[in-house]
Amino acid sequence: MDKNFIWGAGTSAYQIEGAFNEDGRSPSIWDTFSHTPGKIERKHTGDVACDHYHRYKEDVKLLAELGVKAYRFSISWSRILPNGIGEINEKGLAFYDHLLDELSQYHIEPFVTLYHWDLPQILFEKGGWLNPQIPSWFEYYVDVVTKHFGKRVRNYITINEPQIVVQVGMHSLEHAPGIIYSTRECLQASHHILLAHGLAVRKIRKNVPDALIGFAPCSDSVVPLHNDPASVEEARKLFFQLRKDNFHVVTLFSDPVFLGDYPKEYYEMYKDVLPKMGKDDLKIISTPIDYCYQNVYTGAYCDVDASGKGYIKDFPVGSPQSNIVWEDVVPETNYWTPKFLYERYHKPIFIGENGMCCHDAVSKDGKVHDPNRVDFMDRYLTELKKVQKDGIPVVGYFAWSLLDNFEWAWGYTKRFGIVYVDFTTQKRIQKDSYYFYRETIKNQGENLR
Numbered sequence: 001m002d003k004n005f006i007w008g009a010g011t012s013a014y015q016i017e018g019a020f021n022e023d024g025r026s027p028s029i030w031d032t033f034s035h036t037p038g039k040i041e042r043k044h045t046g047d048v049a050c051d052h053y054h055r056y057k058e059d060v061k062l063l064a065e066l067g068v069k070a071y072r073f074s075i076s077w078s079r080i081l082p083n084g085i086g087e088i089n090e091k092g093l094a095f096y097d098h099l100l101d102e103l104s105q106y107h108i109e110p111f112v113t114l115y116h117w118d119l120p121q122i123l124f125e126k127g128g129w130l131n132p133q134i135p136s137w138f139e140y141y142v143d144v145v146t147k148h149f150g151k152r153v154r155n156y157i158t159i160n161e162p163q164i165v166v167q168v169g170m171h172s173l174e175h176a177p178g179i180i181y182s183t184r185e186c187l188q189a190s191h192h193i194l195l196a197h198g199l200a201v202r203k204i205r206k207n208v209p210d211a212l213i214g215f216a217p218c219s220d221s222v223v224p225l226h227n228d229p230a231s232v233e234e235a236r237k238l239f240f241q242l243r244k245d246n247f248h249v250v251t252l253f254s255d256p257v258f259l260g261d262y263p264k265e266y267y268e269m270y271k272d273v274l275p276k277m278g279k280d281d282l283k284i285i286s287t288p289i290d291y292c293y294q295n296v297y298t299g300a301y302c303d304v305d306a307s308g309k310g311y312i313k314d315f316p317v318g319s320p321q322s323n324i325v326w327e328d329v330v331p332e333t334n335y336w337t338p339k340f341l342y343e344r345y346h347k348p349i350f351i352g353e354n355g356m357c358c359h360d361a362v363s364k365d366g367k368v369h370d371p372n373r374v375d376f377m378d379r380y381l382t383e384l385k386k387v388q389k390d391g392i393p394v395v396g397y398f399a400w401s402l403l404d405n406f407e408w409a410w411g412y413t414k415r416f417g418i419v420y421v422d423f424t425t426q427k428r429i430q431k432d433s434y435y436f437y438r439e440t441i442k443n444q445g446e447n448l449r
Contacts, residue, residue, distance in 0.1 A: 044411025234310025
């Protein structure tokens with residue numbers, strides 16, 4: 001990797017902070033959802049999580065020993081504004097001030113995500129992402145945060161994975177709020193999320209003129225099975241293709257942000273259920289940003305049939321998988337996803353999240369050996385190194401996650417961390433993958449095969 005490459009690790013507020021009812025924080029939709037019987041594996045909640053709220057100094061020290069240049073974390077909206085808007089909770093801001101102080105001590109750059117799924121419950125009860133006022137509510141929250149932090153934070157990510165907010169939170173019952181929305185409602189919520197993003201960008205620019213801003217979508221990545229021009233073109237088409245009632249596609253959110261409009265087929269595909277839009281909405285949504293953050297985990301292989309048409313090829317029996325149902329191991333996604341995104345949107349790329357869920361346990365020697373994750377990181381980072389050498393401006397990478405944490409509907413049964421957390425004692429143990437990543441950072445990727 002080039003000498004300016006930004007090595008980082010990431011977390012999110014609800015997954016690690018705990019302290020769910022301390023110092024004035026009000027419930028988010030995830031507090032309500034996790035306390036609803038039958039929603040979370042083994043009745044787990046984020047009430048304590050990794051207790052990061054009280055152990056942040058220990059966790060920042062782990063980051064420092066890892067050698068990262070950057071730490072991506074999210075702000076709990078309901079910790080800052082218990083009523084969603086209005087009165088500011090100074091104790092909530094103080095927690096993040098203390099965290100920033102600690103990061104500064106070790107010269108670690110904060111990358112702040114403003115929304116990582118934990119909508120204040122009080123705003124959900126007012127309609128949540130369906131309420132036409134929510135873009136303004138989000139703008140107010142962003143105004144409070146960015147004015148308070150001022151020059152202490154330069155890097156902002158507005159929304160994390162809007163695809164999951166809609167696809168898994170509103171189009172299925174897996175994530176909060178756990179209510180099935182109609183197609184019309186999902187499209188309207190998507191539009192409000194995008195408008196909230198655009199208003200947030202403008203507010204950040206006003207309050208922090210030299211800020212560097214992005215947003216962090218995800219998608220079902222598609223990679224060509226063969227590296228010939230026809231296969232590559234078919235994979236590109238499938239990657240960006242809009243699919244009816246599938247809100248997980250990249251173009252639904254990234255085209256309005258980077259290209260200033262929804263894909264042209266959007267208007268025909270959804271002509272009977274189009275969301276309400278203001279005349280300046282798309283202009284606001286496409287307010288220029290600096291980076292494309294893309295969260296990358298897995299993908300699908302595209303083959304080409306006899307007629308030259310691309311199709312998604314089934315994985316062979318026994319193909320490598322992680323310990324979570326949605327994740328196959330497809331290292332080439334870290335090559336083709338940045339390549340396709342840059343060719344379409346012409347923005348420098350951050351890998352906003354990348355990691356593997358494994359069966360992790362403390363061995364008899366007191367250590368946590370995770371060879372599958374080490375191999376995963378080696379393969380995925382090698383592909384990232386390759387695409388950077390091929391001229392695509394990939395400027396940074398955030399390993400997901402620093403800590404084992406509350407893995408949403410899976411509770412604490414799934415582990416993504418490079419640091420093991422004993423959720424009974426809160427003891428942290430660096431895994432083998434932590435040391436592999438530390439060595440990779442130290443050698444600027446020269447150890448990658």
